[in-house]
Amino acid sequence: MKPEVEIYDTTLRDGSQGEGINFSVLDKLRIAEQLDSFGVHYIEGGWPGSNPKDIEFFNEARHKKFKRTKLAAFGATRRKDVAVANDDQVRLLLQADTPVVTIFGKSWLLHVKKVLRTTADENLAMIADTVRFLKENGKFVVYDAEHAFDGFKDNDEYALATWQAAEKAGADVIALCDTNGGSLPGEIAKITGTARATLRARLGIHTHDDAGLGVANALAALETGASHVQGTINGYGERTGNCNLTSVIPNVFFKLGKSCVPPSALPRLKNLSQFVDEIANFRHNPRQPWVGSAAFAHKGGTHVNAVQKIVRSYEHIDPASVGNTRNVLISDLAGRSNIVMKARELGIQLADDAPELREILARVKALEHQGYEFEAAGGSLAVLIRKILHHQALPIEVRAYHVSMRYEGKSSVCEATIKVQVDGKSAHTVAEGDGPVNALDSALRGALASFYPQVKAIRLTDYKVRILDSSAGTAAKTRVLIQSSDGREEWGTVGVSDNIIEASLQALVDSMDYRLVKKGR
Ligand SMILES: [Zn+2]
Numbered sequence: 455m456k457p458e459v460e461i462y463d464t465t466l467r468d469g470s471q472g473e474g475i476n477f478s479v480l481d482k483l484r485i486a487e488q489l490d491s492f493g494v495h496y497i498e499g500g501w502p503g504s505n506p507k508d509i510e511f512f513n514e515a516r517h518k519k520f521k522r523t524k525l526a527a528f529g530a531t532r533r534k535d536v537a538v539a540n541d542d543q544v545r546l547l548l549q550a551d552t553p554v555v556t557i558f559g560k561s562w563l564l565h566v567k568k569v570l571r572t573t574a575d576e577n578l579a580m581i582a583d584t585v586r587f588l589k590e591n592g593k594f595v596v597y598d599a600e601h602a603f604d605g606f607k608d609n610d611e612y613a614l615a616t617w618q619a620a621e622k623a624g625a626d627v628i629a630l631c632d633t634n635g636g637s638l639p640g641e642i643a644k645i646t647g648t649a650r651a652t653l654r655a656r657l658g659i660h661t662h663d664d665a666g667l668g669v670a671n672a673l674a675a676l677e678t679g680a681s682h683v684q685g686t687i688n689g690y691g692e693r694t695g696n697c698n699l700t701s702v703i704p705n706v707f708f709k710l711g712k713s714c715v716p717p718s719a720l721p722r723l724k725n726l727s728q729f730v731d732e733i734a735n736f737r738h739n740p741r742q743p744w745v746g747s748a749a750f751a752h753k754g755g756t757h758v759n760a761v762q763k764i765v766r767s768y769e770h771i772d773p774a775s776v777g778n779t780r781n782v783l784i785s786d787l788a789g790r791s792n793i794v795m796k797a798r799e800l801g802i803q804l805a806d807d808a809p810e811l812r813e814i815l816a817r818v819k820a821l822e823h824q825g826y827e828f829e830a831a832g833g834s835l836a837v838l839i840r841k842i843l844h845h846q847a848l849p850i851e852v853r854a855y856h857v858s859m860r861y862e863g864k865s866s867v868c869e870a871t872i873k874v875q876v877d878g879k880s881a882h883t884v885a886e887g888d889g890p891v892n893a894l895d896s897a898l899r900g901a902l903a904s905f906y907p908q909v910k911a912i913r914l915t916d917y918k919v920r921i922l923d924s925s926a927g928t929a930a931k932t933r934v935l936i937q938s939s940d941g942r943e944e945w946g947t948v949g950v951s952d953n954i955i956e957a958s959l960q961a962l963v964d965s966m967d968y969r970l971v972k973k974g975r
Contacts, residue, residue, distance in 0.1 A: 650679025
């Protein structure tokens with residue numbers, strides 16, 4: 455069945471023009487594989503005329519078998535006053551050997567005259583010649599009408615003439631681009647409607663997020679005649695980024711009710727978003743709509759209370775439909791419901807009227823007053839709840855530790871010694887590390903490994919330190935938040951002390967305790 459809306463991903467081309475993004479050829483291939491398995495219809499792999507890395511990508515991609523997606527090479531119309539067959543940049547597009555070629559051309563006379571410095575007629579010829587040449591070479595051609603909306607607002611007749619030139623030459627898709635990202639949804643809808651009434655080719659939309667409207671503008675076009683949408687995973691791209699496909703895809707499917715990627719892929723959306731962030735070496739944005747960790751997080755007591763009765767009361771959609779999860783935040787605002795829901799989330803059964811609830815709540819509030827924070831430290835909260843419920847004695851007890859640092863020759867070495875009591879037996883280990891926390895982590899892990907070999911799989915994935923304001927004239931406190939992973943699950947733990955090493959050790963011990971108690975020893 456043909457999808458009602460085609461998804462065209464340009465993470466590897468427009469997305470890689472974003473600040474701080476630098477994909478290797480291997481990175482690009484890995485992302486392309488994921489996009490293919492997710493089911494996007496087109497992947498724009500790069501601009502072979504702009505850099506050798508993209509040429510190498512297409513050379514490698516040629517050997518890959520894509521199941522669902524078609525690969526596109528991106529480029530420009532021929533240069534002015536040059537025959538298209540003699541244009542090197544166009545020749546490289548053919549050499550990329552992709553089924554789809556996407557070229558951009560000018561819709562806006564300002565660009566034709568001031569940037570290209572050519573005539574209105576020559577620009578029309580550049581568009582028509584290039585599209586026709588690519589069609590003659592057997593390509594499926596997507597024509598990206600750069601500055602389509604700005605051009606149309608400046609001179610509607612000329613903008614339309616450029617799109618018609620592409621259509622007449624055989625373009626399969628004409629994608630209207632809000633290249634500068636400054637248009638409003640109403641303008642996009644009106645101009646797309648006019649283009650729909652005038653052109654027969656499939657219409658596409660390519661937007662940027664400069665005014666915070668990238669997704670809204672794409673949806674406006676999809677409601678008024680476009681049926682092909684271009685964007686990037688997580689909204690990567692030039693300046694403030696491109697239209698974010700991780701928002702567009704669920705909006706098309708759930709809100710506009712149109713088919714796009716296979717429905718079975720939607721619960722993998724969050725995974726895809728996290729995967730691409732990992733490859734780009736970005737931390738996943740918690741506030742990202744649909745897929746962020748905060749997208750279905752409930753904090754205010756009344757919200758949590760209502761969600762517990764009926765989830766629809768404060769959720770626009772079931773988080774599982776995009777692979778996300780409901781997350782109940784614990785904080786000063788927490789009511790009993792938060793604790794009960796959080797406990798369930800952590801696998802601890804706790805009745806609504808359990809007598810321990812009052813004590814747990816009081817303890818959480820007292821600790822938060824001291825500077826603890828449990829929102830990102832579900833692991834520490836689980837340990838705390840278990841301590842109060844006396845369900846199980848916690849496995850680890852630290853009896854003594856010592857950390858030292860010395861400078862030798864050209865570098866400094868940290869050494870940590872730790873003595874722990876585990877189920878009545880004690881262990882004593884020494885370890886070195888690049889820093890005091892690293893040394894302490896190694897020593898703790900070493901001491902535990904003889905009792906619980908599974909701690910070897912635990913990795914510290916993030917370590918954050920915050921100096922808390924001193925109140926009442928006491929010394930400033932340090933809060934340490936760590937994130938740990940065993941390859942399958944991630945959890946956060948927290949420690950607070952006026953000593954950074956002590957705070958770190960608390961968080962490290964909580965992390966091990968959490969893992970050992972949750973998964974069984
Ligand atoms: Zn763009």
